[in-house]
Amino acid sequence: MEFLSNLTWLIAAGEAHGKGEGGKQAAHALEMSGLMFYVGLVALIIFGAAAVAKSGLNSKFFTKPLTKLFEQLYVFIQGLAIGTIGPHGRKYMSILFSLWLVVFVSNVIALFFPTSPTADLSFNLALAFIAVGYVQWEGIRANGVWGHFSHFAGPKLPIYLLPITLMIFIIEIISEVMKNVSLSLRLYGNIEGGHRAADAMNVLGQDLLIPFGAFLLPIKLLTCVVQALIFCLLFAVYLSLVTHHDHEEGHDHESHGEAAPAH
Amino acid sequence: MSQIEAKQGPSATSIIGMIVFGAILMVAGFWAYTNGSFKAVEGPLADQGIPLAFGKTIASFGVLLILFKVLHIFFFAPLDEAITNRTKELEHTFGEAESLRSEMTQLKSDYEKRLTETEANAREQIQAQIKEAQDLKKELMADAQRKAEEYKQQAIAEIESEKRKALTDLRVHVTNLSLQATEKLLTENVDNDRNRRIIDDFLATVEVKN
Numbered sequence: 001m002e003f004l005s006n007l008t009w010l011i012a013a014g015e016a017h018g019k020g021e022g023g024k025q026a027a028h029a030l031e032m033s034g035l036m037f038y039v040g041l042v043a044l045i046i047f048g049a050a051a052v053a054k055s056g057l058n059s060k061f062f063t064k065p066l067t068k069l070f071e072q073l074y075v076f077i078q079g080l081a082i083g084t085i086g087p088h089g090r091k092y093m094s095i096l097f098s099l100w101l102v103v104f105v106s107n108v109i110a111l112f113f114p115t116s117p118t119a120d121l122s123f124n125l126a127l128a129f130i131a132v133g134y135v136q137w138e139g140i141r142a143n144g145v146w147g148h149f150s151h152f153a154g155p156k157l158p159i160y161l162l163p164i165t166l167m168i169f170i171i172e173i174i175s176e177v178m179k180n181v182s183l184s185l186r187l188y189g190n191i192e193g194g195h196r197a198a199d200a201m202n203v204l205g206q207d208l209l210i211p212f213g214a215f216l217l218p219i220k221l222l223t224c225v226v227q228a229l230i231f232c233l234l235f236a237v238y239l240s241l242v243t244h245h246d247h248e249e250g251h252d253h254e255s256h257g258e259a260a261p262a263h
Numbered sequence: 264m265s266q267i268e269a270k271q272g273p274s275a276t277s278i279i280g281m282i283v284f285g286a287i288l289m290v291a292g293f294w295a296y297t298n299g300s301f302k303a304v305e306g307p308l309a310d311q312g313i314p315l316a317f318g319k320t321i322a323s324f325g326v327l328l329i330l331f332k333v334l335h336i337f338f339f340a341p342l343d344e345a346i347t348n349r350t351k352e353l354e355h356t357f358g359e360a361e362s363l364r365s366e367m368t369q370l371k372s373d374y375e376k377r378l379t380e381t382e383a384n385a386r387e388q389i390q391a392q393i394k395e396a397q398d399l400k401k402e403l404m405a406d407a408q409r410k411a412e413e414y415k416q417q418a419i420a421e422i423e424s425e426k427r428k429a430l431t432d433l434r435v436h437v438t439n440l441s442l443q444a445t446e447k448l449l450t451e452n453v454d455n456d457r458n459r460r461i462i463d464d465f466l467a468t469v470e471v472k473n
Contacts, residue, residue, distance in 0.1 A: 050338035057345040094339045098331045122316045126323035
């Protein structure tokens with residue numbers, strides 16, 4: 001009983017329904033303990049499902065329903081990776097699938113609990129940092145440090161257009177930084193927006209004792225799936241942008257047997 | 264994750280390094296959150312309705328680094344291996360089936376070719392046997408005819424000889440009978456040699472007439 005009491009406190013107290021320093025409300029923002037509880041819950045669900053699915057991997061034909069489900073998901077995300085990034089997209093399957101699972105399970109948690117990790121902008125920003133950071137790391141691995149950052153300067157222009165090159169470089173760097181913001185804010189806006197809309201509709205039906213917010217459940221479920229997919233799709237697109245040059249050059253070398261032009 | 268890592272799996276050093284790095288970030292995030300290290304930035308953002316806590320971001324970053332790495336080792340690597348192995352096995356099975364099918368087609372073709380050859384060979388042998396049998400038949404027929412002719416000639420000769428012998432015997436017998444009859448009729452003792460000559464002459468006359 002004490003554990004349950006503590007748990008209830010953790011979930012309830014984890015939500016910082018209070019006001020920010022400036023007095024504006026930051027609804028559903030979690031305290032650190034609440035965030036870690038929800039992240040732990042997400043990890044528990046993922047590992048639990050993965051453990052059950054893993055036990056069905058031994059046989060030649062996957063018989064366990066959860067194993068089949070994971071297989072289908074794996075094949076679906078693999079199709080997305082290969083379709084977006086190219087044939088070399090398979091090597092990014094692990095991180096793509098991990099991101100998809102974390103985002104999806106976190107989003108689904110939002111349907112059953114007062115809040116979820118993806119309803120917290122700080123957590124989403126961490127996800128975006130991982131995605132964009134990984135993209136930069138892969139870009140550097142594929143093109144080298146100079147090659148990767150020279151992409152940001154745009155096409156090679158004459159020396160008297162150096163200011164334009166510099167401007168392009170700065171804009172591209174800002175664009176890269178903004179990828180973090182767009183990834184995190186999009187997810188946060190959709191999940192938190194869903195909560196806010198459900199709360200508002202529940203308030204509307206409070207006097208009639210009708211939870212109008214529950215009618216949003218199907219659309220919220222759709223949002224869960226779509227947002228997880230969009231996050232992964234954008235991540236794959238960012239990866240393809242930094243790795244496809246190298247891959248195409250590789251193909252050029254193979255097909256023409258001559259040096260590809262320097263970018 | 265490099266291709267080498269994807270094929271061989273990440274090394275123990277990189278796993279431990281990632282987990283340690285993640286743990287350090289978690290602790291740092293907790294510390295920053297507890298001590299309000301980013302209040303100067305978070306305050307103005309909160310004023311604008313942006314609920315951002317960089318301490319939580321850093322801690323989450325650390326947790327996610329560990330989570331992703333452990334998830335990869337615990338589940339994605341075995342899942343990928345199982346799916347890849349199964350795909351390879353299926354491809355191998357299909358390849359084997361295709362190989363067997365082509366082998367079977369080849370065998371069928373060989374069999375049909377051999378069957379055609381055997382049929383032609385058998386037909387040729389049958390024709391040769393028929394020809395040989397016909398030759399043998401002709402030879403046997405000729406031989407049989409020749410032998411029959413020989414037997415016939417031999418039989419005719421024997422018949423002729425027997426006939427001649429019988430005639431001679433008959434003539435002797437008739438002569439004897441005639442003599443005996445004459446002797447009884449005439450009851451006269453005549454010269455036997457002269458009578459015999461007369462009778463022979465008579466019989467010769469009779470034979471010429473017959």
